[in-house]
Each structure stands twice: as structure tokens, then as C-alpha cells.
Amino acid sequence: MDTFPSLFLYSLTIQNSNYVQNSCVASLSGKKVQEIVIATESRLLVYKVDPNDGRISCILNHNCFGIIRNVAPLRLTGFKRDYLIVTSDSGRITVLQYDLGLNKLVPVYQEAFGKSGIRRVVPGEYLAVDAKGRAAMVASVEKSKLVYVLNRDSEADLTISSPLEAHKAGVICFSLVGLDTGYANPIFAALEVDYSDIDHDQSGQAYENVEKVLTYYELDLGLNHVVRRWSKVVDRSSYMLLSVPGGNDGPSGTLVISEGWISYRHLQKRFHQIPIMRRKGNEMEETATPWAESNPENKDLRLPVIVSAVMHRMKGSFFYLLQTHEGDLLKLTVEHDGQGNVNELRMKYFDTIPLSVELNILKTGFLFISCEGGNHQLYQFENLGLDDGELEISSLEYPDDFLVTTGKNIFYQVRGLQNLSLVDEVPCLYPVTDSLVVKSPLLDDPTQIYAISGRGNASSLRRLKRGLETTEIVASEIPGAPVAIWTLKLSRNDVYDSYIILSFTNGTLVLSIGETVEEVSDSGLLSSVSTLNVHQMGQDSVLQVYSKGIRHIRSNKQISEWKLPADLLITQSTINDTQIVIALNNGELVYFEMSDDVEGGQLNEYQERKTLTANVTALALGPVPEGSKRSNFLCIACDDATVRVLSLDLYTTLESLSVQALSSPANSLCIIPMAVGGYTTLYLHIGLMNGVYLRTVVDVTSGQLLDTRTRFLGPKPVKLYPVSIKDQKTVLAVSTRAYLAYSFLQNLQLSPISYSAIEHISSFASEQCPQGVVAVHHNVLKIFTIDSLQDDLKSEIYPLMCTPRKLVKHPELPILCILQSERNFNSSKNYQDLGSHSLSSRANKDLSPLQEREWSSYISIFDLKSKQIVHACKLGDNEAAFCVEMVYFKSKDELFLVTGSATDVNLETRACSHGNIRVYRLKDEGTSLELVSHTETDDIPMCLRPFQGRMLAGVGKHLRMYELGNKKVLRKCEIAPVPLFITRLDVQGSRIVVGDSQCSIRYVVYKHDENRFLVFADDPIQRWCTTSTMVDYDTVAGGDKFGNMWLLRCPADISRLSDEDNSASKLLHEKPFLNSTPHKLELLSHFYTNDIPTSMKKVQLVEGAREVLLWTGLLGTVGVFTPFINQEDVRFFQQIEFFLRKEVPLLSGRDHLAYRSYYAPVKGVIDGDLCEMYYHLPREKQEVIASELDRTVAEISKKIEDFRVRSF
């Protein structure tokens, strides 16, 4: 029996998440340049900031195939470069070094210390490094702390000791920093709570009395062990530690941040405290220090919480920037006497920026913030907030015994940016809560992905588009529609083009390029005929080919013509710097060379003409290699669907070298050398009449064609144009869309460009636009540039009011409905208001703290054509919205918009006072809403779905069917199919697939005759379902809260049984199995994605390719799962995976198979991201793997590339 699984998927990430788990500034390359290192959930990215123009660009992107938890720079004394220390779920501490030559991060040490996985007592959650790089501490949330001693050996290489333990059971660690102690013993400061008594104290008194302790762990370098040097009880609400520079730079010590206060503490040094400044509007009469307990009522008030902090050292001084949860930056300075004593702490308001997770300051005066939602931003410091008249408070006003802020002014007025200016952004999708694919012939690009992302003020609707970014410079109308376009230089050494030549069916138009573009008549070119080709040749000649001959124009305007007899016509031609080949309508090929012997050049015809048996459809000459007189190859495509390579070598002129058969006659040819992976290879690009694009390698010695890659571009014939972009020779292939073939990251890529339709193209160089493209479309002339060669999803951003939750599209009209809801709406309303006017403190004053906790929900309608929100309305008071759906009610014969929300929601207990189902009518082509009915329900309606002319709703754990009545929606049928809470519903026919918040998927059938729901199959494994979609009638794909993706299938006989007419009683009375339904679903595939899938769709993304599963994750990952078509491919990829797992250096030290099987063993999925690592292996390793598989490197690359091309 063949036990081969019936379904196998290939997982591929289209867009990596740019969510920041952790970031730091490090000098990896030395050279006194600082880079920003970002750890996303499984990747390490290195960004470089150009100090001149403030552009931020990614220079390194490493997939670690593990969950990265922390990353910190490490510099040994006397070194110019930083190492990176990384903790991950691998149970190892990894030290990485940047290899300049390879442009890679290489692991130096991977020291195992514990179990893999993210567990309570396995260190890795915290990472602290000594300021002088002598030691590092890794700690877990509870109990474990390990110290590694770092040193260097005689070769100046880093050494790492075995770990020293500083464990203490029953202790929870809240924060950990490495102190700066100069060259004294390294000290690590931890903020800890000991809970061991609480578990045994029945009175609850121990919990009341529990203390938070600041503990110093000192590494005694002489004795090589760790001691608890010092402990000090600090405020119970403390949550963050910051270290203060020591040695010659400062007093050393720790800043402890607690609710509303910051205090300085260090061994026997004096204690200082300062309140955290507050916005005007959040004023209270007095605020006690929390540990004073003098005013217990104040506990409920929301004091500012510091969410991120950064310290910056300058020559002789240092300061801190702290960000509050409202987005305000506060500047904290520590005044010290230079003898190691702190005089005072001073604080003042600095600026207000979006809420961040990490702040990083570069020495070049930039501030990089990794945002909590929305794009990451790079700011430049304009000034440091000195002498700007802002209120500055000092700790001297708050001595130790002074515990309340009575009467003191600690409030600042929020204002626009004064000290910072925004210079650049890094796109980030996190958090993506929903997405959908719109396929509409009405829109310019038929397939579009819309995603809703962001949080609070940074919320947006994003249109994700694949393609290289372009900028249009000119678009102007011209008389008539040209059939071809060229740009022309006048001499070989010209940098810029002088003319644009447009060929029409009956003439030629010459335009000069300058300040303005205008027609010229003295160019010497024949304007009365349609031009076939025009090119600059030799030193300074111009050649014009038209159907009756060739016109040679010298720089002194002397013209010579080569004419054909009356019955002959030129059909095709190709020109390079020294050679011309033309094809005549009698099947003859004529070859010319330009010689520079004569002044102005002279065209010499080769005495023999080659006669071909088929008509020539395209010709191409390669470029003349440097130092050579001619290109050795001529390619001809004939209408017998072949491509031939002819030699132009002096001794074998016009001899045939090789032939390749094609699937259809070629429409266009182009030979170009391209640098791929450090080697320059000669490529022949072929565009076929049937819309297929081929690329093959031309062997420069034999002229053989090797390693052909194909790709379908669109239904129109493909035309090819060589274009130079970013100093790279590339080819633009134009069918229905324009694609660019270019070399990127050791790979030859073909990516669509995001630009409107174009027909004919030529490269364009002028002073204003040195590397552009000029194109025509009907009678419009366009000039544009291609800005970047990074092929990922570009997003167009349309801002929204608050956190979006769900997105639906009207089935016919081009409108999207976006459901938004926000907790703590008022308090998160912060920095966006600043641009136009500052917050009026009065408005905020009216809000009681209770109101601040409120929910607000909105429903907005977005018009896809005008690209804006056309309507927005608020749902009820304190309502949290959960679902929205377009439902067709048969009884009214009309499509309605239905929303599900709940009032007074408590997320922790999932309680609410009541749920609401609202039905809206869409008016005026869907541009406004009218409330038709409002029904209260007993629980939260989490999911709605149209079903057979009625509506299904998952209300709490109940599945209900509703009909629209005159005033309310009417319940028609009900069942509680799941034990907890319905989160997903999918419908096909009478089958309903119900997803539970914790108990996976259940299959339900609706029996129409009996008006009854019946649960007939479920999943024996508990999955915390976040999204699902039906792949076919029996199969459902879904994702869960722990980052898994899975496919479940109902066995065929059960599926049949459920749909039989009289099966109701059988299904109802069958014996339950495993305390649940009688039948179980089978697991087809399982895969750990390390991102929580929030939406999943089965769509076709590539013209003519199969349907794929497209998913988006909360952290911003966009990926696809492509089904395999045959078993050989599966076996092949399984082998590749097997070899790559051994060969690919995994930076985090996590085993790849274990990573993809984090919660359950990976099943039925090949990891495409791993397979694509093949490109990045060194050539020798590629060859080893290839020989193991009995294939060539090119074959393997082609297979891997094919899958990407087919899926996306």
C-alpha cells in the first residue's frame, strides 16, 4: 500500500515580518560606523543609516530558524568591533561575529546551557552584558541566572567560560541590567520578587507583604564565582532598571523605575528620587509615592508608565530618554560630582513620538524607534532640549522623606516636534489583524491584497502590491501612437542621451532632450519613413535602419545610404556598437561591421549572405566585450519556433553553433551579460509570442544554450528591452505587465514593476534623470525611474482612526467595510493630534478614570475607487466590536451589513453585559449606512456568516441561525457545538465548520427538513483556533494562537454519511468517542510558522498557476502554502531539506526540524524558506549537495526558483 500522503505543501514566506522583538546599536563592521541590529521573531536584520541623507537601509537579513529572544552587543576592551550575543529558544547562548568579506554573521560560540524551548526556568528571557564586555548574564523569568565570563586569548580571539550559576528558587525576575563598574568586578542588577512563602500562606498576608528587591550579583573575577553582593527593598510597583555609567564617565549605579517615580540607588550611595512628569490634563491634587501608601485612592489613577528607555553617552556627559505609554519622551539627566556621587536627577519634557518598543540612539545624531504599531521611524536630533524654556524638575525638591508631590508642578504641555525631526521610515505591518484578496476586473491590477494593520493612532488599511517601486517623472501626450521608441546618444563617450526617436507607421519623429523636449529636424535622420532601428555606432556615427535601407549619419552630417533593390525589404535588424545584422524578406541575412579606419567610420558589408529556410522573427547581437572588436554571437529566432546561435567569429562567420526549439515563435530577443553571484554570465532572454519569457545561459566558448528558465508573463507577446538600472544591466520584459529581470542577492530575479501599462520602452539618461526609462503607451510618452531593486510587497497606506479588527468586501460594489475597536481609546489618543493643534487640557479633564477604560468601536466604509473612507459610524457606548459580515437575507431579498459587538466587555473573563447584533442597509451605492435593526444577545457574537439566505452567528458557545425580522433578528435554530467559545465559522452547502477558541474544529451539518444542526466530527487535538478556511468540501486549513498552521480532513465515508437524507438519527445516536463526537478528523499537515495566522485564503496569485493558500500573520508575515503536484517533487525537496538542515549554519543554534515542530511534529509541509537557503551556500557546498542528489547546481536552483515563481 502506498502510504504517501495525499497532500503535501510547500511553505514560502512572501514578506517577512518587520516586528521588532529587540534591537540594539552595535558597531559590527568596525570602521567607527554604527549599525542598528534588529531581532524580529526569527530573523536578525542589520540596518545602516547614511549620515548624509538619513536614509536607512537593510544590509543584512538572516533567518535564524529559531525564536530570538534577546540580542545585545558585546565589545571587549581594546576592540574596535562588536560581537553580538543572542539568546533564543535553542537553549544556547550564541555569540556572533560579522564577517566583512562574506557579508554574513557567523557564529563564534554556541554554548548550550539548558533545555530548548521557551520555558519558565530556562535562561534566555533576560540578557545583560557588563559595560566592559567582561561578562554576560542570562536569566530566566524564574529561578535561573547564569553568568558567562568572557575574555580573550593570546590570539585576541574571544573566549567564553563555562557558566557560573546564581540560581535562587521561587524568585521571579522583572528586569536585569549589567552595571557599569569601570574595571571593578562586574555587577548585574536584578529586580526580583520572592514568592516562595505565598504558596503556603493561607491568610494571603504574605502576598500583601511581598517585597520587590533590587539585588546586585557580583562576579568575583579573582575567585571566579558569583555572589549576591547587595539587596535593597524597592517600591513594590517597580518594573524597570537602567544602568548609570560608571568608571570615569559617571557615578555608576541603577535607576529604578516604578509607578510614577524614578529613583537612583547604588550600594551605600545616597538615594535620589524624582517623579515622572505628567501631561497637563492628567492633573491630580497630589500624588504620593506608591510605597508611602498615604493616599490609597490614587492607586487607580493611571500614572505614566515608562515603556522604553535609552541612555546616550556623549563626551563627558550622558542622558536618558524615557518614553511614557502616551508616547511622550522625557529627558533625564544625572548630575554628579565626578567623584562617584550623584548630586541630583533632572527631568524635562523632550518631544512626543509614536509609541515604541525600543529606542536606539546613534552617535551620528539619529534616533531609531521600533514602533509598537505601524512603520518604524528614524529621527534626527535637531537639538538636545537645552534652554528651551520647558519646565525642568529636580530631585532636590523631593528628598527621601518627602513622599508626596503636593503642590509641585510636574506637568508639561504636549506640543509638536521641536528637538527631533523625522527623516525616514522602515515599513512594518505589525499587527495585521485581517486581510483579504480582492479580485476585480474593474481595478487596474486584478489581484490585490488588502490588510488592516497597526494599532491605535498608527492604524491603517494597507494595499499590498508586489512590484518594484517606480517614480513617474513625465507623462505627456504626443500626436499619434508610436510603434517603437529609442533614445540616442551622438557619440560613444556621451553620458546622456541627446534624442528621443519615435517611429510611427508612416514616419519618424525626433525629439531633442534638454531643458525642454522639442522636435528637431536637423538630426539627419530620415523622417518620412517608419524607422526599424536606430543606434549610435563607432566613434560618433548614427545608424538608422528602415525597411528600404540603412542610413549612416556621420557627426559632420555627412550621410551615406545603403539601399536595397525594389523588391527587397528589411524585416528585422539588430545593432550593437560595431556590428549590424539585418534580415531581408527573401530569407537572407546581411552582416555589416563598422570600421573606424576612415574618418567618421565606414560600414563594411560581409561578402556572403546567409540564406535561411524560415522567416526571421527576431534578431539579437550581444554587446561588444571590452577590448574586443566584435561580439561573437548572433541569435536569430525564426517562425519555425526555434532560436539559433550563429558565430560572428572572424573565421567562422555566420556558422550555426546551436539550436533550441521553443513552444512558440519568439517575438523578441536580447543578449546581455549579467553579474550573478559574483560571476558575469552571458544570458539570452527570449520573449515568445504566447507570452512566455525564457532565459538561458549562452556558453561563451561554444555558443551552446544551457539552463533555460521559463515564466509565463501574460497573454500578450513578450517584448524585451535592455535597460540600465542602479548601474546594473537589466532587461525589461513587457507583456500585459512589465517585468524586470535583474540580479539581486546572487540570484537572477524577475519581478513586476509597479507602474501603469506601457508598450514600448527605451532606457533614458539625462542630467535630471541619469538612469530612467522612457516608455510609450498609446499616445502618451512617459518617463519614469525604478527606485529600488527589492522585490517585496509594497504597501499603500490609508490611515484609520483606531485599531482595525475585521475587513470584508461587498460582493459586487468596490467597497470595503472595516470594523475598528479600541480599548482605552481616550488615553491612547496622543501624538497624532499634535501636528495641527495641541490637546486641549479641558477636554481631557472632564474624563474620569472610569471613562478612560472604555471601549470605542467604529465601522468605516472604504471606497476602492476613490481610495478613501466614505462613511464612518460609531457603534454604541462602551462597545467592543468583534465581527462584520455582508449577509444576504432571502426573505427581504437584499444584502445587509451585519456587525456583532458586545457592551461592557471584560477581556480577561470574557464577560459582557450583553451582545449586540446590528443590521445595516447599504445606501447610495454603499456609501452610507442605515441602521435597520438592533438585537441584544446573551453573549459575545464573535463570528457571523451568511448561510442559505439567512445568517449564522457564533454567540458565545452557541451556533445560531438568524432570520431578519421587522425589528429584530429572529433566532431560528440553535446548538452548542463547542465547549467554549466559537471564533470561526466557514460554510459550504449545508456543512458548517466551527472553530473554537481552544478546542479546534468541529464539523456541523444543517438538516433542513428537521431544522436542526448536528455535530458529526471533531479533532482529537485541542487547537486554539484563530483563523480557518475551507480548502475543499472536506478539508479545512487553519491557524492557531501558538503560531501553527494545520490542515484537517473529514474522512470520505463520514462526509458522505453526514449528507445522506436520513442520516440525522444515525448521527445523533451514535456512540460518542473520546467524550465527544463519534467521528474524528484526520490531520493532513502541520507546520510551525512562529507567527499567529490571522487570516487564510485560498487564492490564485499567479496567472495560469494553481491556487495557493495565502496567509497573513499578526506580526506581519505574509506567506503562501503551495500544493505539490507530484510525488517526485516531494521526494526531491525532502532530500534537499535533509541536506540543507545539515549544511546551513543556523545562527541561533536551534535544530531546524525541532523549530518547525515546536508544538507538534511538522507534517506534510516542506519549508521553502530553508530550501531557498541553498542559494546562499558557498559554491562548493552547493556542488556537494547537487552531486548527492545526482543533479547539477543549476537544476536544483531552477527547481527551487520554479516553486517561488509558481506560487507568487
Next chain:
Amino acid sequence: MADRLRSQAKLEQLQARFVGVGHSSTTKYEWMVNQHRDALSSIVGHPPLLAYMSTALGESRTQVRQQMLEKMIMPCGPPPPNH
């Protein structure tokens, strides 16, 4: 007998080494507290889970993280009285 002693010693060793290893008289409360602490530390430790929570709650990751850690101190209230 020797076997029993050895397995007893082994168990004790495990209990000392790992948090949450049970014994024959583990109470429901002990088990539950251990489960909750595990779950809370998992939310804090797994980046997507923390992001999920903070998106749902509309609070910053630092705040959610701190709340979870605070909860770990006494996740299920004081222990029930002994009978």
C-alpha cells in the same frame, strides 16, 4: 528496597532541579499554580503571544509583560485552608 530508594532519590533530585515536578501528594492548588505560572511565563517569553495579548488589550508590550509577571507572584489567590 534499594530500587525504591534509588527512584525516591532520583525523584528528589528532579524536584530540586526543575520547578513544578510533582509528587504523590501534589494538591490541586499546587498543580494549578504551577500551570498558571508556566502559562504566564510562556506568554511573556513567546514574542507572538505577547504581541497578541497587547494588541487585544490595547496596551504596550512592556505593560502587558509587567502585568503577566506580577500575576505570576500569586496566580490563583491564596492556597485553600487545609482540612
